[in-house]
Amino acid sequence: MEEALKLISQRQKITVIESVDRYVSSERGSATLEGTELDLDDAIMGPTGRPLREFPEPAPLSSHGPARVIAMVNQKGGVGKTTSTINLAAALAEYGRRVLLVDFDPQGALSAGLGTNPHELDLTVYNVLMDRKVDIRHAIQGTGVENVDLLPANIDLSAAEVQLVNEVAREQVLDRALKSVEDDYDVVLIDCQPSLGLLTVNALTAAHGVIIPLICEFFALRAVALLVETIDKVQDRLNPRLQVDGVLATMYDARTLHSREVIARLVEAFGDKVFETVIKRSIKFADATVAAEPITSYASTHVGAEAYRRLAKELISRGGAP
Numbered sequence: 001m002e003e004a005l006k007l008i009s010q011r012q013k014i015t016v017i018e019s020v021d022r023y024v025s026s027e028r029g030s031a032t033l034e035g036t037e038l039d040l041d042d043a044i045m046g047p048t049g050r051p052l053r054e055f056p057e058p059a060p061l062s063s064h065g066p067a068r069v070i071a072m073v074n075q076k077g078g079v080g081k082t083t084s085t086i087n088l089a090a091a092l093a094e095y096g097r098r099v100l101l102v103d104f105d106p107q108g109a110l111s112a113g114l115g116t117n118p119h120e121l122d123l124t125v126y127n128v129l130m131d132r133k134v135d136i137r138h139a140i141q142g143t144g145v146e147n148v149d150l151l152p153a154n155i156d157l158s159a160a161e162v163q164l165v166n167e168v169a170r171e172q173v174l175d176r177a178l179k180s181v182e183d184d185y186d187v188v189l190i191d192c193q194p195s196l197g198l199l200t201v202n203a204l205t206a207a208h209g210v211i212i213p214l215i216c217e218f219f220a221l222r223a224v225a226l227l228v229e230t231i232d233k234v235q236d237r238l239n240p241r242l243q244v245d246g247v248l249a250t251m252y253d254a255r256t257l258h259s260r261e262v263i264a265r266l267v268e269a270f271g272d273k274v275f276e277t278v279i280k281r282s283i284k285f286a287d288a289t290v291a292a293e294p295i296t297s298y299a300s301t302h303v304g305a306e307a308y309r310r311l312a313k314e315l316i317s318r319g320g321a322p
């Protein structure tokens with residue numbers, strides 16, 4: 001398990017860049033790529049080209065904490081970070097895991113997605129970061145989802161990036177704040193903003209693991225190579241325990257060769273780091289956001305809800321969550 005969760009190596013980073021370059025220099029879309037002639041919708045093979053298998057039903061937990069902290073990171077916007085954060089949390093909570101969600105994006109989409117009005121918040125993650133006298137417990141709120149709490153954010157957080165620059169140990173501020181609640185939760189998921197700035201570095205410094213949500217489009221692959229470099233640096237200088245838990249392919253469309261090629265390249269570059277669970281493109285996710293609910297409750301039997309339950313089981317079986 002330790003082996004499987006080790007950081008993505010330099011060699012893998014080079015492979016992903018080469019893969020993209022090879023694709024871009026070929027006739028876009030017309031190239032026949034190994035593995036893609038297979039009917040990947042076939043019942044035996046999953047979309048990642050590995051045989052589809054069931055993950056075990058997670059055993060109930062008899063006690064809670066200390067939490068495993070996972071940063072959901074990709075410096076690109078619109079790749080499914082916030083959607084995956086909410087729905088993975090809701091799925092983990094269905095298995096009895098206590099989850100704290102940290103909204104670490106000044107846009108506050110995670111907070112809004114759970115029904116919070118960003119303008120009506122007294123205390124947010126911003127106050128917790130900037131004022132040590134603020135007790136994180138006073139900023140954390142319950143959500144409509146059982147076992148899921150939220151440390152919300154709003155536009156105030158956009159000032160933190162600049163203000164933190166003058167702090168001592170400025171990369172460790174979130175880590176320090178989360179320490180006092182780590183025994184209350186089994187998993188902390190941090191929904192990062194689309195940048196690799198100081199806030200994201202704080203998230204990576206506080207984290208045990210990183211999940212990289214990645215939209216199934218070719219342009220998205222290059223961003224991952226850069227991200228992996230940042231993760232390497234943080235692991236080297238600030239947080240030796242940090243590891244990549246997995247790359248999550250999102251907005252997958254089985255009907256397009258393009259989606260399937262992206263996954264083939266991802267697996268070529270990142271191997272078993274790519275979650276076998278793949279999230280299909282579906283309008284239901286946007287509908288659930290409008291309803292300010294996770295898809296697991298908004299459309300409990302929908303394939304999208306099932307996919308996030310499967311992801312939760314896969315993560316637990318990999319040792320990425322208790």
Ligand SMILES: Nc1ncnc2c1ncn2[C@@H]1O[C@H](COP(=O)(O)OP(=O)(O)O)[C@@H](O)[C@H]1O
Pocket residue numbers: 076077078079080081082083084109194250251252279280281282283285286289
């Ligand atoms: N699997 C999916 N299928 C279709 N739309 C999705 C899916 N996942 C997310 N979306 C939509 O894509 C948009 C961006 O997703 P979001 O999770 O906010 O990305 P990020 O947090 O990376 O910016 C949102 O409108 C969301 O509803």
Ligand SMILES: [Mg+2]
Pocket residue numbers: 081082083105109110191192
């Ligand atoms: Mg987001």
